[in-house]
Amino acid sequence: MELLVVGLDGLSYNMLDRFDIDPKYIGRVTEEGVSGDLMSVDTPTTLPAWTSFQTGTDPGTHGLTNMIQQSADYDVSPFETNETEAAVYDYLDDTVLINLPASIGREPSAEDTHLVSAMLAKDKADAVPPHLRELDSYDDYILDHDKSLKKRPSVYFDHVCDITRRRRDFAREAFDEYDPRFGFVLFSTPDWAGHLLSNFSDDAERATYYRQLLTVVDECTADLAGLADNVLLMSDHGFEKKTRNIHVNDWLADRGYLQVEEERVTPQHLAVAAAKAVGKRSDWVYERIRRVYNYIIGTSVGQSLQEAAESEVDYPNSRAWELRYGCLFINDDRFDQPNVDDPEALKRELKEELATITGPDGEPAFRDVLFAEEAYADPGEWAPDVIARPAPGGYPTMLDSPTDEPVSQTNNYNHRYRGMIAAEGPAFCTDETVEGLSIVDILPTLMHVLCEPVSPTFDGSVRHDLLAEERAVETMSPTDVPRPRLRTADETSQTERDEAVEERLADLGYIE
Numbered sequence: 001m002e003l004l005v006v007g008l009d010g011l012s013y014n015m016l017d018r019f020d021i022d023p024k025y026i027g028r029v030t031e032e033g034v035s036g037d038l039m040s041v042d043t044p045t046t047l048p049a050w051t052s053f054q055t056g057t058d059p060g061t062h063g064l065t066n067m068i069q070q071s072a073d074y075d076v077s078p079f080e081t082n083e084t085e086a087a088v089y090d091y092l093d094d095t096v097l098i099n100l101p102a103s104i105g106r107e108p109s110a111e112d113t114h115l116v117s118a119m120l121a122k123d124k125a126d127a128v129p130p131h132l133r134e135l136d137s138y139d140d141y142i143l144d145h146d147k148s149l150k151k152r153p154s155v156y157f158d159h160v161c162d163i164t165r166r167r168r169d170f171a172r173e174a175f176d177e178y179d180p181r182f183g184f185v186l187f188s189t190p191d192w193a194g195h196l197l198s199n200f201s202d203d204a205e206r207a208t209y210y211r212q213l214l215t216v217v218d219e220c221t222a223d224l225a226g227l228a229d230n231v232l233l234m235s236d237h238g239f240e241k242k243t244r245n246i247h248v249n250d251w252l253a254d255r256g257y258l259q260v261e262e263e264r265v266t267p268q269h270l271a272v273a274a275a276k277a278v279g280k281r282s283d284w285v286y287e288r289i290r291r292v293y294n295y296i297i298g299t300s301v302g303q304s305l306q307e308a309a310e311s312e313v314d315y316p317n318s319r320a321w322e323l324r325y326g327c328l329f330i331n332d333d334r335f336d337q338p339n340v341d342d343p344e345a346l347k348r349e350l351k352e353e354l355a356t357i358t359g360p361d362g363e364p365a366f367r368d369v370l371f372a373e374e375a376y377a378d379p380g381e382w383a384p385d386v387i388a389r390p391a392p393g394g395y396p397t398m399l400d401s402p403t404d405e406p407v408s409q410t411n412n413y414n415h416r417y418r419g420m421i422a423a424e425g426p427a428f429c430t431d432e433t434v435e436g437l438s439i440v441d442i443l444p445t446l447m448h449v450l451c452e453p454v455s456p457t458f459d460g461s462v463r464h465d466l467l468a469e470e471r472a473v474e475t476m477s478p479t480d481v482p483r484p485r486l487r488t489a490d491e492t493s494q495t496e497r498d499e500a501v502e503e504r505l506a507d508l509g510y511i512e
């Protein structure tokens with residue numbers, strides 16, 4: 001294989017440093033090859049970021065700006081695979097991609113290119129095309145984790161280690177069978193484990209489990225790396241410890257921008273109201289409640305409590321709201337019941353005011369507050385109107401504030417913008433650190449490494465600072481850009497996929 005990309009979902013160097021983990025192979029490539037931080041997209045989450053990787057475009061262009069989307073009638077649902085942008089499996093012949101998120105329903109346009117999809121697929125058979133189901137290791141291949149095992153962390157971590165090894169086995173057999181020029185495999189488990197770190201009470205316990213998994217991920221990465229001349233390791237976003245939750249919808253409601261529906265009174269609501277009342281008076285009690293809360297949101301009991309801890313937005317009567325991770329939407333004429341006279345003025349007002357939100361320490365809650373056109377090269381109609389990027393350690397949550405203040409304390413692990421990249425092999429330079437690299441630059445750079453012309457549709461560009469030799473970049477003519485192909489005669493309906501995916505996203509906290 002000429003070039004292999006190993007995706008390490010959610011991995012970043014700060015997490016290895018925090019837990020004092022020095023994975024042998026990943027550490028060596030970082031030291032001896034070319035490495036650095038890799039900037040994710042808005043929002044720094046799995047579906048937007050891997051869609052940017054596969055298309056070389058930012059979320060303004062491909063449309064997946066978040067894990068969930070809202071339609072004109074205010075209904076919220078998981079995002080679906082992009083169907084308009086050409087992707088890596090359309091550009092590159094002779095390629096095998098194992099476990100690429102947000103690609104279900106797409107059929108490679110390239111010759112001899114094989115695509116195994118991941119997140120957004122209904123199940124294993126939906127994700128793996130029929131001819132790849134013939135491989136011996138298919139039976140043991142696991143698409144998704146069993147969330148019921150989260151109740152027992154030691155069992156859960158053994159389970160994710162097992163998933164990692166079986167994915168390695170499946171990828172290796174597929175690479176052996178098809179002998180591709182370019183290969184991709186994603187290990188999702190660092191992301192799943194990262195989310196579970198919130199459930200532990202101290203960093204020593206977190207370190208033990210995280211180290212156990214990273215050791216397995218590192219071994220499996222090294223195994224597959226042995227099959228390729230050039231290897232590039234990358235994540236889609238990083239993780240970090242969060243010390244502050246930012247409650248944008250509470251803040252919008254306080255200022256009259258957002259209306260909340262009449263509260264339903266259920267036992268879960270009473271439990272949450274009681275917890276909030278106690279939490280307001282004591283940080284210590286609040287911290288204990290939070291831990292229990294983080295623990296149970298991985299369970300079915302937790303799902304109903306989680307719903308109760310989030311007020312229902314009365315969308316038609318609101319002027320603006322947050323739809324996850326600092327993305328604000330204005331109730332303008334994209335929606336069925338618009339009620340904002342001057343959306344541009346409201347956008348400017350919100351941008352200015354959001355920048356003034358501070359936490360208990362007086363530090364700004366957000367590092368940047370941007371309009372869509374500042375965050376994206378070419379934002380589509382449904383891009384968020386305002387994007388508030390949290391300051392380090394801050395997490396924009398949809399859950400109600402336990403203190404009624406817009407910023408509350410937490411002790412959690414969640415996504416951050418900066419992920420990681422490290423590469424080695426004759427195509428890459430050695431012993432170098434690179435800065436300012438974005439995930440949209442990866443596909444153009446890989447295509448250039450493979451001596452293929454880059455696409456004029458890319459938002460990213462070839463990053464020569466990663467490469468051993470500088471050659472002129474060729475660009476294909478717009479008429480040569482392949483047309484995306486969709487799977488015909490699909491065995492699985494979109495509704496079936498949506499149901500499976502909603503459950504998965506709720507488990508990871510994306511649908512709150």
Ligand SMILES: [Zn+2]
Binds near residue numbers: 236
């Ligand atoms: Zn991810």
